[in-house]
Amino acid sequence: MVVRDLTLSKSRLTLVKFSSVKSHIQSLIYIYKRPFLIGSVLILGALFWGITSTHSSLNHRIELKLGTYLAKIAATTEFRNVFLSEPKFKHTVVKGDTLSKLFIEAGLPQSTMYKVLEADLDVLVLDSLLPDNIIEFWVNDEGGLQKLVVFYNAAKQIVFTRILDGSFQVEIVKHEGVWQHRTVSGEITDSFYQSAISNGLTDQQVLNITNVLENKFNFSRDIRSGDKFKVLLDDQYIDGDATGESKILAVYVLSINGTYSAFQFSDGNFYDENGHNLYAEFQRIPLNHKARMSSKFNPHRKHPITGRITSHNGTDFAVPVGTKVLATSDGRVEQVTKHPYAGNYIVIEHSEKYQTRYLHLSKSLVKKGQKVSKGQIIALSGNTGRTTGPHLHYELHVNGSPVNPLTAKIPSGVSLTRRQFINFLSLVKRRKIMMDLS
Numbered sequence: 001m002v003v004r005d006l007t008l009s010k011s012r013l014t015l016v017k018f019s020s021v022k023s024h025i026q027s028l029i030y031i032y033k034r035p036f037l038i039g040s041v042l043i044l045g046a047l048f049w050g051i052t053s054t055h056s057s058l059n060h061r062i063e064l065k066l067g068t069y070l071a072k073i074a075a076t077t078e079f080r081n082v083f084l085s086e087p088k089f090k091h092t093v094v095k096g097d098t099l100s101k102l103f104i105e106a107g108l109p110q111s112t113m114y115k116v117l118e119a120d121l122d123v124l125v126l127d128s129l130l131p132d133n134i135i136e137f138w139v140n141d142e143g144g145l146q147k148l149v150v151f152y153n154a155a156k157q158i159v160f161t162r163i164l165d166g167s168f169q170v171e172i173v174k175h176e177g178v179w180q181h182r183t184v185s186g187e188i189t190d191s192f193y194q195s196a197i198s199n200g201l202t203d204q205q206v207l208n209i210t211n212v213l214e215n216k217f218n219f220s221r222d223i224r225s226g227d228k229f230k231v232l233l234d235d236q237y238i239d240g241d242a243t244g245e246s247k248i249l250a251v252y253v254l255s256i257n258g259t260y261s262a263f264q265f266s267d268g269n270f271y272d273e274n275g276h277n278l279y280a281e282f283q284r285i286p287l288n289h290k291a292r293m294s295s296k297f298n299p300h301r302k303h304p305i306t307g308r309i310t311s312h313n314g315t316d317f318a319v320p321v322g323t324k325v326l327a328t329s330d331g332r333v334e335q336v337t338k339h340p341y342a343g344n345y346i347v348i349e350h351s352e353k354y355q356t357r358y359l360h361l362s363k364s365l366v367k368k369g370q371k372v373s374k375g376q377i378i379a380l381s382g383n384t385g386r387t388t389g390p391h392l393h394y395e396l397h398v399n400g401s402p403v404n405p406l407t408a409k410i411p412s413g414v415s416l417t418r419r420q421f422i423n424f425l426s427l428v429k430r431r432k433i434m435m436d437l438s
């Protein structure tokens with residue numbers, strides 16, 4: 001795939017020429033043999049975007065002047081004055097339109113439609129047209145189709161152009177436009193979703209915000225009436241009109257339980273305002289020193305007291321009563337309780353995915369609902385519950401199932417370097433000014 005950037009007077013254009021992705025989509029060809037129904041194939045549209053986004057990493061960019069580009073097109077295709085004339089037929093797509101019908105209305109043969117559809121195999125655009133898309137048919141001196149243009153939105157057009165052998169090539173024209181910051185603020189009255197929507201955010205933006213803070217703050221469980229949020233967005237505009245494209249730059253939540261923030265750094269990752277990667281990191285063991293393991297994680301262990309074969313869902317560390325027990329990752333204390341067998345124990349939720357448990361404690365140093373961070377001392381080890389001696393029993397659950405904490409794949413957040421951290425702090429400062437938070 002080749003991407004060419006054209007510099008125009010006002011906005012920036014990106015032309016994307018697709019290489020063949022036919023191997024991915026051969027099975028979809030049958031679509032073209034049927035009457036084509038607008039809006040009935042959204043899934044194919046989604047597939048198309050999936051394919052193009054995976055291919056975009058193969059792009060390379062060449063800067064060209066518009067004149068150079070036009071000269072090149074003219075030299076390699078039958079391109080004739082099409083920029084200087086009107087399209088033969090222009091149509092705003094409505095529900096029920098078929099490509100076949102549009103070709104008839106444009107007075108063009110179905111054989112040409114099939115040639116265009118052959119080029120469409122590379123992008124799968126024509127079967128995912130939506131109402132309000134605009135389609136233009138441009139013809140050459142002989143009355144044959146020279147160019148077919150689909151206006152997806154103000155930022156994106158798909159152009160099918162006839163080349164010398166009579167076949168068509170397809171290009172996606174992207175206008176970079178102008179990105180403008182917008183801050184959305186709200187106060188929770190009912191739910192975060194309700195407040196966010198009534199403050200002008202879309203469903204997709206709500207989902208993205210929720211995901212960004214997933215490891216720190218649960219917008220359905222942790223949010224309270226009166227909590228406030230601010231979101232900094234970057235919206236795309238072409239000639240003053242919003243295209244609907246939007247990026248999240250920062251999220252800030254002022255909750256009764258504390259302050260939660262997420263700032264996107266130049267590496268694309270989100271960090272809290274102290275530079276901690278929001279993908280919470282884990283340490284292997286809940287101790288600040290190595291300790292002898294008295295019993296390993298074992299799904300089929302013969303229990304030392306009952307003699308029955310039961311699973312040992314955790315790892316036992318033989319440590320004296322009073323040894324400091326550390327949270328293995330950032331999270332929220334879910335449970336501080338006492339159990340006849342587990343003794344005094346603590347459960348920490350780290351995200352929807354990860355949970356840790358600390359058993360047989362002598363003393364808990366945290367309360368239910370409290371936020372804890374990785375390495376924080378949460379308890380002192382003990383010998384409570386059913387034990388054969390003082391030890392700490394530690395469990396790691398992934399998606400609700402216990403796993404071996406010493407071998408399981410656990411998140412290891414990438415930290416910022418000292419230089420990146422300095423840049424990050426200055427970015428946070430600028431963002432907070434923009435969000436009226438400083």
Ligand SMILES: [Zn+2]
Nearest residue numbers: 314315316393
């Ligand atoms: Zn144990």
